[in-house]
Structure formats: structure tokens, C-alpha cells
Amino acid sequence: MKVSGSQIVIESLKKEGVKHIFGYPGGVVLNIFDYLYDDKDIQLILTRHEQGATHMADGYSRSSGRVGVALVTSGPGATNTVTGLATAAMDSIPIVVFTGQVPTMLIGNDAFQEADIVGITRPCTKYNYLIKDVNDLAYIIKEAFYIASSGRPGPVLIDLPKDITAAQAVFNWPDKINIRSYNPTLEGNKWMIEKAAQVISKSKKPVILCGGGVLLSNASEELRELAEFTQIPVSATLMGIGGFPSTHHLSLGMPGMHGTYYANMAIQESDLLIAVGMRFDDRVTGKLDAFAPNASIIHIDIDPTSIRKNVKVDIPIVGDSKRVLTSLNQVLKEGEKPQWNEIRKQWLKQLDEWKALRPMSYNYVEDVIKPQYVIEKLYEITSGDAIITTEVGQNQMWAAQFFKYDKPRTFLSSGGLGTMGYGFPAAIGAQAAYPDRVVIDVAGDGSIQMNIQELATAVLYNLPVKVAILNNGYLGMVRQWQELFYKERYSHSYLSTIPDFVKVAEAYGAVGLRATKPSEVEDVIREALKVKKPVFMDFVIDWKEKVYPMVPAGAPIDQMMFDDEPQKEKKKLKAVK
């Protein structure tokens, strides 16, 4: 029996286990929307902007590990997904985005609402398709989900001309996908793994770097096993947060530009770095020539292009983090049994000294709210049992530094692209995946305005996300750079007019709360968590507060600036602009 292309699309999604689509209609996808009208199994969450839809699919995926799905129309609908696709691509997040396209006959004619979205998104998707024959549709959808979620994951886009959604074909769901030109390496090379085990056994001052790949391959248990067994401290990058418990005594916190003193010192002093599912981004390494000067490097990553791209690697292991770590742990446990505790004693003692010398801290004051205090209170009151998303800027760094993440997939942040406007829709996506969990977007007053319209989506679908706006009146991170590196010339970083976020929330039918004094912070958070509605918490914070420690861009990572140094000292450190 033949069915319509639209039916094939939706029935294929069901075969893939999709329960939610984040979408927005328009002319050329009306056939699909019409089919959805009677459907009971899939919920379409109507967003207010296609960028929002794409970030929601992304947040859904990051929190749950399942592939997120978005469906939008052609032309402007499709181009509005570009930022979401690029965000997902940079952070290797599996999503599948369906865009409508003008009818096949009109493609290339500059037809109404035509955009060459396959051309536009080629560099910011893992793969993309223009469907030319309705008979290929089911196979391509299956292939798209496979490509998105396997190997190094990433976004895939499927462009659907309107006539294809109306055309008839037999629905044949393939049971297997075979792409001869695409076979990700999953198992690590045995010989390399053995070599890695030997090097680990000999090392005196090793550090594990835990990247986003640990989360993507669900390898946090294996990583923890490695760390505990060999007593090696772990520093999780921004993307790797949650891959190793922040509260663990072997945790060093984040490395890099706004990393902890002890993580950066440990890396610089180390004789061995075991990098798992991370790619030595410039925000992590700082000045490359001065990065970990004494360390050999074991680099485990599923993407061969990540290896030796930025740093020289002594032992490259291409493979899936979970599988490689499993084998590595096995080899280590079967080998000689060194007295790890004895061997590491001195190194761990050194780390404790660094931790004691410069712990993560800030200056609490009575009269004005410090942003770090808000984050600490969020942690305390939720007992850490929450999914935290972030926007970009100072808010993002404070959320990374002062909340503690003990479980994977609880910290969702746009690391690679640094997309302001990501956190709020991502939180809505995560809340759709986990209706009963606490989901909090830690936001800036600038960033929240980039996708604030999605509050309507949260209200409409009763997704009770909480937004903690760290309201400093500024594009704070920009202001921080201008203060430190541009002679305090605050060019266009002051926002001047900021809406009354409490009233905005109320206008959308959500709840708005405000705290202007430290003493009000707790009450606001408790109240927000109590109401079963989306809430904007407007925390009016100290606008002068900066993110520390800070390594100026392009400087070695042990050249850190701290809050307690006299202003003059700070200015001596020059950023490479």
C-alpha cells in the first residue's frame, strides 16, 4: 500500500522512537503538519522561533542522549536554524532537522521562500540531504539518525521539497544501514592501549582531561574507574563537566581560560596528560607552545582529525571513549599491581597544596548580590539535583565554576560556538525530556533577550523551567575584556535599557521574581522551585564583578589573573587580541 511522503516522515520518526518534535509551520511543510493533526504518538512543540526549536532539540539530546528533532519551513524558517545547527555541530550533538523546500520543479528558480539550505548548512552539519525521490525517504531518514548519533555525533539536515511530502510511495523501513564510506573506528588499537597502560604506570604526575566525548559516549563510569584505580586527578573541560563528579576528591575542576588555579598548575606541572574525548581547544590550552611543557600526551578520541590537530600526541588512540577506557582499565588491572596510593602520594599532596593556596572563591558582601553567591545557593537549595543550562558570557563561567556537577548530562552549555540565546531554549528541550526534573537556565541579561520569546513555548506546554538571570546591566564578559584589555573603554557593552524581567514573565503568563539583596536570594529560589510554572528570577547583581581566575587569550595557562591582585598588576598581562 502506498502512503504519502508526509506519512513516511512521521512514521519513520516513530520507528526511531521519537516522541517530541520542536517545530514551526509554513507553506511547504503544511502536508506534514496536516498529517500530524491526527497523530497521537508524537507531540509537536510549537516554538516561537526556529532557532529556539533547534536549540530545544539540542537540549533535549544533550540531557537525554537521544536524537533531538526539529521541523521547520523553507527559506526563512530554514535559515533560522543555522545558528542551532552550528551550535550542535561544534559540540558534536546529535540532532536531525527537517526543513521544507519549495517543490522540486521550482528549485533553483528563486521561488518564493526558497533558500539553498543544503548549500548554506554544508559546513555546519555532519551531513545533509535534499530528498529527490519519495522512494528514498525512509532509508534516508534512518541513515540520517544513524549518522547523527554514531561516530563523532553531529547535526544532520534533511531538506524536503513540498511535492515529495505529497507524493506516494510504499513505506519500507530498512532494518539495517550500511554506508561503505562511513565506518567510525570504535575499538582502540590494542597495542596503543597497552603502551598507554605502560606509560600510565610509569608516570609520576599524571592528569586526566575529561572532555565532552566522555558524556557523548556515556563513559563517565569507566573514566571514574580509571581515575580511582590509578589515583589520577581529573580536570573536566567546559564540555566535559559532569563526566567526572565535581565533588570527588580527585576532581580538579575546569582547566583553561577561566579554569581553577590547581587544574592549570597541575596540567603545567604534569608529566602525562590523558586526554579523553576532548580536542585541545584554544580556551583550554592557552598559548600552545607553553602548554603542558613536560607532559607526554595520550589522546583518546573517536575523531582522528582531533588528534594531532593542535598538540603533538605521543600515544594516539582512535576509538569510542567508553570502549577504549574499558580496555585500558582491563589492561591496567591485569598488569602488575603497583601501589598506586603510594606512588601518587606526593603528587596528590602537591595538588592539595595548590587547592589550599588558591581555592575557587569570591568576596561575599552584605549589600549587593554576588553572582557566585546565587549559583552557590542554587546548588545548595537543589542539593545539586538539577539540570543546569547556561547562556554565554560571565553567567556561563560562574555556572561552570560554582555549581557542582556529579552526574553526566546535567550541564548543558554552548562550548564550541558560544551561542548567546542557547540556554533558555535548551532548558525547555531538557524539560520536555524530563518533565519532573528541576531545569534551570543560568542566564545573562543580554543573552536571555536573544530567545526570550520562547517563554511562550514554556508556558504553553507547561514546561516549568526556571531562569536565573544574573542581571548586571551589561554584556558583562565584553565589559570585562574592555576593562582589562581595552583601557576601560566600554564601547557598546552597556545595555542601557533592560526590560523589567518580572513584568515580562508576567506578561507571558509565567512567574517573575526579583532579588536585589543577598538576603532575598534564598527566598526567591525556594519560591521559584515551589511553583509549577516557568519562572524568571531576576537577580540584580554586582555589575563590577568579574570572572576569575582569568588567563588572557593567548597567554600560557599558568599566567593567571586573580581577583585579589592590585589593578595595576592585572594590566601588565596583555591579551593577544
Added chain:
Amino acid sequence: MRHTISVLVENKFGVLSRVSGLFSGRGYNIESISVGETLDPKISIMTIVTKGDDQIIEQITKQLNKLIDVIKVQDLLEVDHVEREMVLLKVTPRQELKGEVLRLAEIFRGRIVDSSPKTYTIEITGDEKKIEAFIELMKPMGIKEFVRSGKIAIAREMTRTR
């Protein structure tokens, strides 16, 4: 250093732009690229000439391999291979040089593929050096225009890795 990279790809819509987009997006340069079908019409082969230090070439081959539609990548610098280019060159020699042009074309095993009262169009195949030598020799004869193909290359049988 200059490398000739041979890339086996799915003969699909958009593949050339995925490959060329990879080079432009990452700031690698393409000196020449040529594409053609293989014995299996579903597969095309691209011959790409590019320049870069070892690290860049390593990234280029890895990035090419990472493209979903790429089946196989071979850096021909690592193996014994044959390469060929072609030039179609139009000369307008003075009467007294016509004989010399024909003589040189013969030495280079060229063919006259078109002639008019004033011009000869000569086809020469060979490696890059030969093509360039021929162009140099023709310059004083009065070149009107020429078109060069990109390079194509193939590994020799019984390949020995250097």
C-alpha cells in the same frame, strides 16, 4: 611540500562542493582538482594537488576521510605513481617560425588538433615539467592562449611504500 592526493568518492550530487568547501573552510589551498567517473559509475575519483607541511597534509587527508561520501584517500607522494597533465595551446607563429613550431611539437610528442591559416592548436600530454617546458619554448613563437587540465595521477602496480 606539494602533494597529489587521490580521493575516491561516491558519485553523488554535492560531493565536489563538500570537498572544495572543506579546503576553503579550513584555509587549505587547492592548486588543481580534477574529477571523473571510475569503472563503477557510482564512484568518482578526484585528483587534488595541494601544498602544506606534514601536519597540514595529515589534517587534509584525515578531514577528507571524515567526509561521509569519501570512500578512500591516498596521498600519492607515499607511493610510486604516474601523473599526467594536458595542455591545449594555440600559437600564431610568423611564417618563418611555423616549421620550428611543428618540429618542437613533434619532439614533445604533441599533436596538432586544429589549424587555421594563422594558428596551430597543439595538444601535449605529460608531467608538469614537460608541460611547462613546452609552454616556455612556445612563448617566443607567439602563444595566443592555452588551457591546462588539472593533474590526474594513478599509483603504479606493485607499489612499494617509500
